[in-house]
Amino acid sequence: MHQDSLTSGEKSRITRIRKRLLSWFDRCGRNFPWRRHEAGEYEKICVEVLLQRTRAETVAKCYNEFFRRYPDWDCLAAAPISELEMVLRPLGLWRRRARSISALAKYAHENGGTFPQQDKELADVPAVGQYVSNAIQLFQHDRAKPLVDVNMARFLERYLRSRRLADIRYDPWLQEACHWLVDCERPIATNWAALDHSALICTARSPRCSECELSARCNFALRQK
Numbered sequence: 001m002h003q004d005s006l007t008s009g010e011k012s013r014i015t016r017i018r019k020r021l022l023s024w025f026d027r028c029g030r031n032f033p034w035r036r037h038e039a040g041e042y043e044k045i046c047v048e049v050l051l052q053r054t055r056a057e058t059v060a061k062c063y064n065e066f067f068r069r070y071p072d073w074d075c076l077a078a079a080p081i082s083e084l085e086m087v088l089r090p091l092g093l094w095r096r097r098a099r100s101i102s103a104l105a106k107y108a109h110e111n112g113g114t115f116p117q118q119d120k121e122l123a124d125v126p127a128v129g130q131y132v133s134n135a136i137q138l139f140q141h142d143r144a145k146p147l148v149d150v151n152m153a154r155f156l157e158r159y160l161r162s163r164r165l166a167d168i169r170y171d172p173w174l175q176e177a178c179h180w181l182v183d184c185e186r187p188i189a190t191n192w193a194a195l196d197h198s199a200l201i202c203t204a205r206s207p208r209c210s211e212c213e214l215s216a217r218c219n220f221a222l223r224q225k
Contacts, residue, residue, distance in 0.1 A: 006176040010160055014180050017159060017214055018190060024213055025193030028200070032056060033063045035192065041139045042113070043067060046076070048135040048147065049101050049127075054091050056199070062090055076101065077109035100127040117141045130169050144187035146178035151198035152191075156181065158202060158220035 006014075033039060034047040050059045050066075066087060070076040084098035091097060103126035108115065115136045116122050122133040134145035146152060153168045156177045165171035182190045201212050207220075215221035 004164065004172045006173060006180060010177065011180055013160065013217065014156075014177060017217065018181060018184060020214055021193045021197060022186060022189060025189060025196060029192060029196050030056070030199070032060050042072060044139040045104075045132075045135055046101060048132060048139075049104065050088075050091060050097065052097075052131065052149075053093060056195075058091060062087075070105075073105050073108035073113050076105035079105075103127040104132070115140055117143070138188060138191070144179075144183045146182045147191045147195070148175065148178045149195075150204075152178055152181075152194045154204060155194050155198045155202050158207075159214070159218045161219065 034043050046067075047059060047063070050062075069087065070079060079102065081098050081102055084102055085094045088094040088097050088101075107125050115125060115128075117137065119133060119137075122128050122136060125133075128136070131147060131149065134147055137143040138145045138147070148168055150168065153163065153174055156174065157163060160177065163171040163174040165174075168174055181194065184190060197214075201208050209215050209218070209221040209224055212218070212221060
């Protein structure tokens, strides 16, 4: 029977692998402008909206120009939708993305740049779903929240076991596993580490298990031998 909750053994395995994952990230993690020390919470939250269904390398190419045009929430809130669509066109899905980031900016403008701290209140903020809610809590409120996407899901499912529900937002086991992964002293780095490892090593197609430092305990890698 598929268990909907994380077992104690799985918690221990995630805790052990987190240390090795962070060690790998410190040596091999990618360098993006929003990860630099000078990038603030505004840039980090906006980028998470831009990154949805878009490659990080594509967002990096537009990063400097976007934040030169819109250096804060107030400037972004004042931008016409038609202008945002033009600026965001290189990222794809520009109409939907422009509406989402504009709605988020208008809320921030009206509330002094501060978002609610809890899931329930954030659910009432325009353009905020589970992913952006977690990003806001992670970057603005310093809460250990996971940026749960298909990459983090793939990493944990290969390492442990497959989820039961198709939608990653609602699978209780996967959500608990992702929260457990980032529940540490370095939640932001852990999120980025899982993303980078999925992009560089644990890829969707042709994963590089032979080069993976985590493969000795990974169920997926062990099955490939």
